[in-house]
Amino acid sequence: MIQKIGLSIVLTASVISAAEAQTKLVEKVTRQGDELVIPYSKYKLANGLTLIVHEDHSDPVVHVDVTYHVGSAREEVGKSGFAHFFEHMMFQGSDNVADEEHFKIVSESGGTLNGTTNRDRTNYFETVPSNQLATAMWLEADRMGFLLDAVTQKKFEVQRETVKNERGQNYDNRPYGLVYEMTSKNLYPYGHPYSWTTIGYLEDLNRVDVNDLKNFFLRWYGPNNATLTVGGDVKPEEVVKLAEQYFGSIPAGPAVEDMKPMVAKLDKDRYVSYEDNVRFPMLRMTFPTPEAGHKDEPALDVLAEILGQGKNSIFYKNFVKDQKAVQASASNSTSELAGEFGITVLPFPGTSLAQTEELARKSLAEFEKRGVTDEDIQRFKAQAESSLINRMASVSGKVSQLAFYETFRNDPNYIQEELKRIQSVTKADVQRVYDQYIKGKPAVILSVVPKGKTDLLAKQDNYTISKEGFTPAADQYSGLKYTKAVDTFDRSKRPGKGPNPVVKVPDYSTSKLKNGLKVISAKSEEIPTVTMQLSIKGGHRLEANMPNKAGIASLTAGMLNEDTENYTSEQFSNELDKLGSSIRINSGSEETYVTVQSLKKNLDKTLTLLEERLFRPKFTQEDFDRLKKQQLEGIANQATQPTAIANNVYDKLLYGEGNIMAIPTEGTEKTVQNITLEDVKNFYNSNYSPSVSELVVVGDINEKELMKKLDFLKNWKKKDVKMPVVAKTPTIEKTRIYLVDKPDAAQSEIRIGYLSMPYDATGEYYKAGLMNYALGGAFNSRINLNLREDKGYTYGARSYFAGGKYGGPFTASAGVRADATAESVTEFMKELTEYQKNGITPEELTFMKSSIGQSDARKYETPYQKAGFLGRIIEYDLKKDFVKKQTDILNTISEKEIDALAAKTLPVDKMLIVVVGDKKTVMPKLEALQYEVIELDTEGNQIGTSSAK
Template identity: 65%
Template sequence: MKNLLLLFALLVSTSVWCQTKLIEKVTKTGDEIVIPYEKYELENGLTLIIHEDHSDPIVHVDVTYHVGSAREELQKSGFAHFFEHMMFQGSENVADEEHFKIVTESGGTLNGTTNRDRTNYFETLPSNQLETALWLESDRMGFFLDAVTQEKFEVQRATVKNEKGQNYDNRPYGRYRELQAAAMYPYGHPYSWLTIGKLEDLDRVDVEDLKSFFMRWYGPNNATLTIGGDVEPKEVVKLVEKYFGVIPSGPQVDPLKLTPPVLESDRYVSYVDDKIRFPAVIFSYPTVPRFHPDEAPLDCLAEILGSGKSSYLYKNFVQTQKAISASASHPASELAGEFSMFVLPFPGQTLSDFEKEVRNILEEFAKNGVTDDDIQKFKANQEASTINSLSSVSGKVSQLASYETFYGDPDAIKFDLDRYLNITKEDVMRVFEKYIKGKPAVVLSVVPNEETAPAQPDNYEIPTEGKSEYPTTDYSGLEYKRPEGDQFDRSARPGLGDNPVVKVPDFWEDKFENGIKVIGTESDEIPTITLQLTLNGGHKLEAKDLSKAGVASLTASLMNEATENFTSEEIQEELRKIGSRISVGSGQTSTSVYISTLVKHLDRTLELAEEIIMHPAFNEDDFERLKKQQLEGIQAQLKDPAATASQIFQKLLYGKGHVYAVPGSGEEETVNNISLDDVKAFYAEYYSPAVAELVIVGDISKDEIMPKLDFLKSWEGKDVEIPELPKTKKADKTKLYLVDKTDAPQSQIRIGYLTDLDYDLTGDYFKSYLMNFPLGGAFNSRINLNLREDKGWTYGARSYFAFDDPEDPIAYVATAGVKADATAGAVNEFMKEIKEYQKEGISEEELAFMRKAVGQRDARSYETPGQKASFLRRIIHYDLDKSFVDKQTEIIESISKKEIDNLAKKYLDYEKMYILVVGDEASNLKQLEELGYEIVKLNEEGEPKVIRP
């Protein structure tokens, strides 16, 4: 229920007359879908939205600035995203690198994101840390510019370049969106470049340009502060007035309105990407902005054409084994939208043929039209998606902030859902005729080499110079207004309230006679139920016969296909009609069946789950198609430097002949050995209740759910023996292994070895996690601060202890993707940090930081159904009780510097580590040789080429 107030709204502040106005209050009165909130406006124009939710002792704070790359202009791209980085680099009262440190040691997590139309910064913390979050966010809103330095500017410029290298230039298909945007939008249109910006623009910009951009767009009157969680609104208002009230308004910001792009004819563009195996053809049509009446039916059209096994693209391309994947989407932004179809054909076929087939599919759809089932499935998925988005405070806060920013009303969730639930078949056909059928498109081809022809020869040259017809911003005359009038010492970090009481979820346990262990917890925050059935074994079972490695993965894939009573299409469409999800996947040590449904559809969902788990059809056609996809995927991995590095590193750690040295998807030779009979045998032997664990989380009691699980209680299966793996041979000394990726703009680095740690959540394993936290386990760890924040060589670097099964060795791993010319330097800095920490140990400051950061994390550990399920899985799998959480807390509070130092000496054995570099050999070999390690050259399969002393 919404209560709109008159112009002279309710006075809520007792400190400053009429400083803050209550604009509206929305409450929940029944079962309607609504996010309750109170909305205020400060005198400086800042919009404040408060959502009160006491279900967990956490608070989520989001500051959304209505500025993204759309406010940039020609030759000055990337500013908004650059500011996302710069705003974490300290402000007048928050020291360099302190933002991440303060939030992390408060037991919180944080980040920032930028898109075309907005930039947001957010934190999730224990509720007693609210004032800290407001202090941090207000300081960078009002007291940021004086802390900006040329040095910080240069480091972040390098970091952004590394982000572009890692996420775009060095990633398969990483550049297609850049060309797609430039071909779709007119020259100078702010959507014609990506949020990341262009490297030449980043090189062109200086620190004064950046300051001007901040002064123009980052005022409180262009921001929405949204706070949700375990809070009292009156107290929140007082704190917000205290920290944000003195910040002066910025220049007025008028809505940006641009004419949507119009294509006069098809535009064919292409580029070569030597990191891909599959060519790609992408169709893109200009459409409508967000919240336009035609957005919802266009979204429905995209689902009909490209989502699910009944979609036109899937049936014509994937099911027929012509393509490894095919999809459609309709992302809509504030100023415009694009309807896209993306097809990845198998090698050996021409993109021109695929272009014709895509056009034929559109003609086929035009003849067939929209069915009642199409509409039912779309609406069911929209309803389920909306309800699931309300499972976390951060999800609800994000929605409130987005609706306020782009719709002008936080209370838009019902309107938003209704516009999807009210669409008709006629609406979908109308938008198809208006925007897609026979309309010009950008047709983009991505090819693996010059010999592969694009769909059509390029007929459109993307402009790179000329005059822009789009409005520019006058940045002259802007003046930094330093906030004045604080009635407190802003340089002092706020004190903390009482630590919140963190309640470990209550749970119940049971065990079926056939061996299935069951654990569950009741949660009524949203009307959903999540079940996770885990079958222990997975890829590890293949140790018995490595000649058919990949059979566990292939079996799980086939479980998502036809059953004895349903075709592949029918079973998935039955699920989509009710907005439920059942998926089967295999990992290193287990196979999992994930089930998610609204409460009202539980019975039907469990009927379908029984069909999938108990009655797989294992059809020959499905098998051949999925086997082909798995083989092609294996080949595609070899093109991806990050995937190559991870796979070869596993081979170094475990050695030839070990099951973990082989990817879970298998290798080309082993997958070729697998027959359909092998899959049937794997299912018969290893899909058994004897190794099953079931986790249940949701709005249902034990008494209600247990009678519905008779199909699992009556499941019969064999006893399963999970193999004990052989001992691994450790390195006798540290060596450097080099894999050549010619001309790679980045190098992938992996460093580590198999430790002697045993898995124990209250023993050395857990304590070593604490030990590593300041070294490489946090954003402001030694490793990340060195390589990312100080050097600007990487988008991120970290280290951790990893394992797949508590019975198996635990590896220590350090990892990063770094710019090519910093490869040797990065290896050197990695090893320097590990050595120094091993020898000198943790500092008292780092010890205090770790205690606070890890000690307060539990406040946000049990919020969502997924988090609860993960916690319960650990309980049942490792035979724990709730007390392990208390024991961990005791360890965090009592562990000494001496104990941590001893753990570092014992488990950071830098003299027996594998160093792997996947990058350009020609430009890096000499510098790597100077590091003094023995170098072993490997091919892309991880086999030695040449040993160089």
Template identity: 55%
Template sequence: MFRPSRVTLFTSLFLSLLVLAACSQQPKDRVVLPEGIHFVEAVSATVDNNGDPVLPYEKYQLENGLTLLLHQDHSDPITHVDVTYHVGSAREQLGKSGFAHFFEHMMFQGSKHVADEQHFRIISEAGGTLNGTTNSDRTNYYQTVPANQLEKVLWLESDRMGFLLEAVTQEKFEVQRATVKNERAQRYDNAPYGLLYERVSQALYPENHPYSWPTIGYVEDLDRVNVNDLKAFFLRWYGPNNATLTIGGDIDVEQTLAWVAKYFGPIAAGPDVDGDAKTLVTLPDTRYISMEDRVHLPLLYISFPTVYGRHEDEAALDLLADVLGGGKQSLFYQHLVKAGYAVQAGVSHPCQELACSFNLYALANPEKMPSLADMEKALRAAIDDFEQRGVTQDDLDKVQAQFEASTIFGLQSVSGKVSTLAFNETFADSPDQIADDLARYRAVTKADVERVYRTYIKDKPAVVMSIVPQGQLALIAAPDNFKPAARQIPQAEEMTAAQLALRPVTETFDRNKVPEAGPSPVVHVPDAWRATLDNGIPVIGSEIDETPTVTLLLSIEGGPLLDPEGKAGTASLTAAMLNEATQQRSGEAMALALDKLGSRISARASGRYTEIAVSSLARHLDETLLLLQEILLQPKFDAADFERLKAQTLQSLVQSAKDPGALASRAQLQVLYGEQRIGLPDGGIFSSVQGISLQDVQQFYLQNYSAKAAQLVVVGSLSKAQWLPKLDWLGQWAGESLSFADYQDFPQYDKSTIYVVDLPEAAQSAIRVVRRAMPYDATGDYFKAGLMNFPLGGAFNSRINMNLREEKGYTYGARSGFSGGKTLGRFSVSTSVREDVTGLALTEILNELAIYSEQGIDAGELAFLRQAVSQSEALSYETPSQKAGFLRQMLNYQLDPSFAQTQGEIVATIDKPALNALAAKWLQPDTMQIVIVGDAAKVLPQLLSLGLPIETITMQP
């Protein structure tokens, strides 16, 4: 479906909390419109004439063409600002790919009145978060900040809309060109299957179609262009008349309008922007393409061209994708995954503004399906089986229930509401499309789904992509019969003065002055109630009424720490089995029951806990709790489920040995903790998982799933009095107390050593600089060390990231931080860098640690962290999941709610000597161990000059 997320419906319960009216109206009489802003429409809360939900907003237009959307939400003292430009990679010219994404980077590099790198610093110091995203059709920039910082955000966003190019220099251009190339290397060239979509798009779309090149661009295009090309692209597409400014949250409408008029009103419009034509993409015949990659599992990917965003057949195609590959009831799951032929398989129908595609994929299990030619036959057999199975009423009910639930959960944050309004305005010229989307999905019939199958899928040409392990081209589905035509890049033309002329801006105020923040908002930690069930399980809960939803977290202490000797991964497999069959239902029947409620129950084991997470609409809580009771207390532990999950786990472990990040994390654990349980990943390693039996899993459940080790967090629109009767069954759960074995001795180091894991032909090197550190505490040295690290590697504009990314251009990003649990902790620096600068990057990291440990924090950094950390509290408790995480932390560490206040006092009073003492204690370079995953033949010569011992280690899957 063509939308930012699967967001379509409210529940009737939610609607009952809102005013049962929806209308277009004039703005409130008290609102005086500033000069240059015109009212367009306002929709008040909440439902239309058919009883369908409406997301309230006010819409305005500035004389320069800027569209303004406002949404009030006073539930939390925060605001979210989104600027969406209707420009993505589809607006680029042949030979100049990647410009839209390039500008996502350049827009954070300062503007005429905002110094280099100050956008990140100002938002961080304000306690906010920020980012930008680019796709084929739009680029958006967004910030969430405490409500008192709104004017500052509008000043920043307007300055880069109206005054970016005055600050664009050749030096900034080169730094960001290197950063984009690093991002491409990390996310595409150095990632398993990373080139899949790029290669498929080249074959799926006609030559020179705007979707035929990747959003991130080609390296040769990035190398070809110059700073004037970039400036001309900005002047063409980044005018206010091609943008939508959406502001939501705890706002005063009249004041917000005045600020928008002040900061955005004087910016001149850019050239007119017309919509691109929407025409259906077709293929003359099926195109087979293939590639070798650093992977273990062969991948088959089939892509059919279909329609375009909001086409009348889009909804039916979405439902067809769900029937074929959406969950355990789907044909792909039954034919491929459950049968053991595929480790994963699925179907999707993503839509873009100009085109959609119907995509099928399967990661083959080499033990049962080594040939992708056979896999293609199996995929096509599953598709053909749709003609016999057809569409059931359960299919329709399930999809509508999922849409309903995802809508409500998507609206739990102000950012979710704002992004929905901005997206719909950009692509549908109407901010609220919830009711329309519901109506078009509700109107889909079984006959519609069968019709679109015959129209777009049955016997239709497609792109068939095979990705196989290196040296195994014999496994591909069929010989390649398609090769993209060589790109005919037009001769570059010199930019004229007119093309580079800046648009004039006439203002009557001093833009060099950063707006002052308003009074700091009053932030309250979530109100919590406590109870103890009959069997001793502690319960902590919080009642919120913003949405009629429920979040429940049941944690059982132990998890992977209780794995039997030599059988690491038992806890993870046991938790995975809880997601399968119960004694009353098959895994498919349980999945269907949950889907029809719009609920989710998932179990996983990680760190020190096994956790079962539940999300539900409040009106379906009783039914969902009955399913939770079944899952927790009556698992079936079916032998066929176990063998399938074990086989999938083993194949995934082998695959992870091809991933540099996974290898670095694995090697880091081994270096810190040795060959004992905590030195291995939560899911185990190949040899340990291979030795796990179904009996081991059953025994683990009987011994370690115990009420004596459990605790419960509940957040939602129910009171304590409503909750406790619903939890009576959980209070009857029994179990024994658990004990934890002592850790074995950890490896001891008297000096730093570099441990190299060889990954031949890796485009980047993954670097980890690590040491053991203190366990978690809420108000002691662990918390204070986190503050100390903030200017070093905890913020975007930290020393390490600014050095490696912004100054040197070595990486897409670098960070450092402390992490800790009840008994252990560690400090780490992590990054991925270009292979050719591995040694230089490591030298810079060690130098930064040396300088910081010796000289400590400076006065400016101390002021920055005080402001940033204290202001960010406003963003800490917005969503139910954030509230649940806060309450879980209180239970895990037996904290009083006042710990948050104590933390605030520490932030306000901690001084340089205290922070510098922590830096001197924990950050000395010679106390660190170094892990590097990369091409050893190219990396090792670079490391010799550091004068440190070097060992090459081999990581088994």
């Protein structure tokens, strides 16, 4: 129910002062019955700030989101990347918050935070315990109204380097990382707001100065261009009062008008291309479509699903199923000003993209003959409903939804309209939008080919970007003045926090079936869904009995996602989609996971499908041949990716020859070639057993109701599965550098560490995690502040202990600028050595205790979080009071204990240092360090001679 209100909000005098009475309550939305709605109250402050409050007392957490209606679309030619650059600068301190204090304050409060930028908006958000509400709002207000004097040239330069590192990591150095940039600049006219990407161009980042950035802020970051959304364990009147106190006096910025749609127009197909360091060529066809919110958007979404999403799609059948490609998909992506319908195909190596384009066009013609079915519409509607419900699993999800709808639809309750749009889509609508936007229409056709393989292009480039007709935008930045708020209180004083909220650990029930299956469950009524996770122990570790067939656990899990005795893979997927459910089977290093997600109303039908998938696999030769080929291609593709190379080589050195954990979970080309279909059947029949399995269930269902539905699991026959003894791991005699050459890599991947200890919830492993927090476990850790914030070498650096049942490594890692590789190794080792010798400071100890101690409020909010928590309890046989014991350890651990742990668990003279980078760039400086340098190939085998020290 919606109540529209045009008068000033009426509150008691004790809640709001006369000066604050200018805040107007615009509307109040409540839930009626079981309707899908997010209740909220919407207010407008005198300075134009929109405030939305969602009250939800189910968990003692609060999510604060400030969304500014400014993204890269508000930028101008030659000054790209500003909105994203400012996302970084907004974390660099303001008048009353010191440099890097924003992360520290929120982390110390037990919260988490971040910011994101896209074409159309920038948002900043925190999830904190409910007693930290005032602190979160104080922080956001300070950077809205008191930022610019704190933006120094030095901070500007450091963050410019950080943004460059981000571009290097996520665009320039990532396979296919420039696809979006190439598509955008060739799809839209020169100067169109979408013709550049959010990250911007390096030359623009190099050209701008700090004053350009400040003017951008003054133009777009006023309260009148922002929506403040607060949700969770709050009272609306309290939020209104805090909003008025901290945001109310900030002056409005220049007026901002919504931009009008600017859909791309093409007169013919535009063929463009580039070469990349990839194994698979890529064909990307992009057709212009209308903007987000357009009446045709839902029908285009259905069309994308029919053409290229899931196993029932035409592109899956014609490309993946027929072994013409490793991947083929279609999507309709919409933004505020325009939309893009994209078709992406990655054919197998050596395939001409001209052939790929021909088959893609034949697939479109096939749709014309096939048409749209009732089941197509049913699948789309069921999945859309499920998606909307699952977005409400967390306060942050609900707040983000309200903020999005307010910013782009001027209606926080647009979820009702979205449901109507989804439910009203017809078969005729889908056919119409195909005819209108795709059939016979021109597209940007991008070819991405491996370096030196231009013979694979779909066609030679036929389009050159022209500046003809471009008119520079009118100046919007001259004469802008920075005016600060005038307050009647001391804004420099950080708000008090009040007592920590009482966090209730989820109550749960446990049982064990006669066949040995362990079951743990917790009831959660917040959304009408059920989440199930079945863990079957073994996974990759079982391959120690057959190392010459490593990768069989992964291949077996893949086969279980294919045909069953009563359904083809496509039929099975169709049944799941009609329910809005999912069943996924994956294999990891120590377990095979079966993950089930279902709406409560469809649980029985979903469990019937789970029984079919788990116990009646068909294991056809056709499916086996296709999945084996895909697995082999994936292994070969990893040899082109620096991150995968670094991880695989690091593991091989850690675990050593003869240890199954030294081999990637997907296996190697040689081991996977050895696997037969009979091997897969035997692996399944021998190792999938309830006696080594655990089931976690979280959702809108009680234990009694659940157990009635698990009869099919009670009939699961147990087998005698024994975990193999894994070979001993090698000792590290001394710290050495192991270099893998990745020619011309713009960044280097670094891994530093050793094999440490197994997981222990209340022992040394848990304590070591506390010890590492100040070293490399938080944004404000020593390692990240040094390499990212102080030096600008990386987008992010970290360290962590990753212990499982059988142990795990301590690792420090980062992707760094190629020209700062040796310097980064030096700084890593300097921080590790300093911490190992001298330990933690009193300030760091206080910070760690506060941060981890208050973070419990965020641990059990969503079904997946609860499932993860319960999964650890059942896997490690933890007592019900283990959380209390952890809290006691945290509260009582001393500086002396931390120092002793650092001295013991950071053996800086006996660690591996793996570097994957461009040898000609990095080798000279690495050789100048104090460590022996050993060269390896991409599989971790020693080549050439070592450079000894």
